[in-house]
Amino acid sequence: MTTTFTTGKVTLLSAGPGDLDLLTIKAAKALAAADVVLLDDLANPEIVSLAPRARVIRVGKRGGCRSTPQAFIQRLMTRYASKGLHVVRVKGGDALLFGRAGEELAALKRADIPFDIVNGISSGFAAAASLGISLTHREHCQGVTFITAHMQDHGEPDWATLAATGTTLAIYMGMSRIENLCAKLMATLPAGTPAAVVQWAGGANERRLVTTLGRLAAEAQAAQLGSPAVILVGDAIGEAEAFDAIAPRYDSRDSLAHAA
Amino acid sequence: MTTTFTTGKVTLLSAGPGDLDLLTIKAAKALAAADVVLLDDLANPEIVSLAPRARVIRVGKRGGCRSTPQAFIQRLMTRYASKGLHVVRVKGGDALLFGRAGEELAALKRADIPFDIVNGISSGFAAAASLGISLTHREHCQGVTFITAHMQDHGEPDWATLAATGTTLAIYMGMSRIENLCAKLMATLPAGTPAAVVQWAGGANERRLVTTLGRLAAEAQAAQLGSPAVILVGDAIGEAEAFDAIAPRYDSRDSLAHAA
Known part of the structure; x- marks a missing residue:
């Protein structure tokens, strides 16, 4: 300027x-x-x-x-x-x-x-960078949907329609209702759909979890992951699995080596 | 680093x-x-x-x-x-x-x-900044879907399902098939749904069009808007109308005054 x-x-x-x-x-x-x-x-x-x-x-x-x-x-x-x-x-x-x-x-x-x-970097993008994945790997999907679970009228998004798009879902403000939203998504998506949570994405205190939709809520609670966090769901997230297996799980971002 | x-x-x-x-x-x-x-x-x-x-x-x-x-x-x-x-x-x-x-x-x-x-700024965000709008004004929607119209298998996205999400649609690589995708979206969305095209978003040679879904393809062609561009569709885009009415239409970004 x-x-x-x-x-x-x-x-x-x-x-x-x-x-x-x-x-x-x-x-x-x-x-x-x-x-x-x-x-x-x-x-x-x-x-x-x-x-x-x-x-x-x-x-x-x-x-x-x-x-x-x-x-x-x-x-x-x-x-x-x-x-x-x-x-x-x-x-x-x-x-x-x-x-x-x-x-x-x-x-x-x-x-x-x-x-x-x-403009700036939204946490969904920072989360994907930390997981070492594209949000839209073209073998898996044709897009990504950023959605808030916290609606103005205290209702909730139409999870079935969102899941039916086949896009990667990047869910903001969803940690307080993660169990409910995972259950709703599983009405459309298989429990084995890759899923992740990244808390404080891109920050020094970042924490992350890579798992499946069926296990996401329980594992996020067990790991005491809370807000602010992005929940990622979709086949494109599966590309993070091999990476995650060789990187420390609930550690800070600084200690991660982005290499096998 | x-x-x-x-x-x-x-x-x-x-x-x-x-x-x-x-x-x-x-x-x-x-x-x-x-x-x-x-x-x-x-x-x-x-x-x-x-x-x-x-x-x-x-x-x-x-x-x-x-x-x-x-x-x-x-x-x-x-x-x-x-x-x-x-x-x-x-x-x-x-x-x-x-x-x-x-x-x-x-x-x-x-x-x-x-x-x-x-990470960096994707053109859909830069387009919204140029239009002076949020991608997710909470009175209009609960999210935004970034979708490519150019699919690996030369098929096309499920426009009906995408429209049914109620999210703002930010469509990349869609200019060569804008007429077809607008027609498909109008099977679900009213022709009066606010829509825009921003070419070279955020660049010195940026050009933009704010109109409705029903008029988008014809007006974009008349204005000779081409790739690379982002097509934006959804009620949240309607917030750009008043702004656009007082800003030059197909002019460079530098000459725009973001003020009434």
């Missing part, structure tokens, strides 16, 4: 899965220029070291516990930008996948606040 | 949608350390300026015209890494979404070549 703004603006910035080296160069430049940083709970807090000029405001909310209401975050963005400041709203993963960006963008459009968006 | 390798290795590197500022910091570091760069056609060729030490080999293949056979690319990676060199295999977008990464990783595993993977 080399453009100079005489009025304020908001940058919706994707912080990626945690490792600061997974930020884009564009994100680093936006942070360096930020006057105000609104920081999400799911972003690595060390990211503020890249925004030395900025006032940092933590606006996290986790699961049901809404410590910062969404409307208040939107008011903060609008208020600071209206004062002529460059506000950087930092979100974990890619800002455009889940995470209420739709509502924040709508609020900015309503308030006539200029904005830009900086 | 600070690890020193006494043997060679391969880094599967995601070059993102084109803009070099959308590379991750990790990607820039890997390129700086590269001995050999194997460069895909879909990656921005200026990326080689970040790999000053490297011998650059172009291994592109476009559509049906296979100028470099896949098996030959895999032999090159293995050969150079076996000589102790750091080979960086550059792929457009995110390497783990389409693009034959599955086969390249399998070849590396078979040959016992150490590897790592650096």
